[in-house]
Amino acid sequence: MLGRALLVLSVGVTSCRTPPSASDPSVVPTPSANAIPSTTSSATPTAPRDEGPWENPFVVAVADGLLLNGGGGVDAPAAHIRVSELKDKINALPASAWKRGKQVGLQRMGIVSRSDEAKIDANFQEADRVLTSMGLDVVLFPTN
Secondary structure (H helix, E strand, C coil): CHHHHHHHHHHHHHHHCCCCCCCCCCCCCCCCHHHCCCCCCCCCCCCCCCCCCCCCCEEEEECCEEEEECCCCCCCCCEEECHHHHHHHHHCCCHHHCCCCCEEEEEECCCCCHHHHHHHHHHHHHHHHHHHHCCCEEEECCCC
């Protein structure tokens, strides 16, 4: 009986809470892949650099996670992230990072030890799955 009373009380308290307003500074809106402009580029997975330097977000699969360059060119600093963080990090990028629309570059780390190949491949495959599930056009870059 006490358990049922606590359940009713907790449901009543949570259902009476007022949702935070848009003017609440503690509420930070997160853009989603749907807010990224559509791809207008003709770049394809076989010719990612045909249109000049890459300026969209770029992901490199490494043995212990991913390197995410949030746009601004392939020479811009990259953040080391866990694969599980990829979707949130991509969604947090500003619209200005998407100069080529919904295209995101993806590449495996080029110089690796044999013991890291399986880990890199697993991170690459999962990154590809996540990015594709977000509706992004994954542009594969060759490993140097």
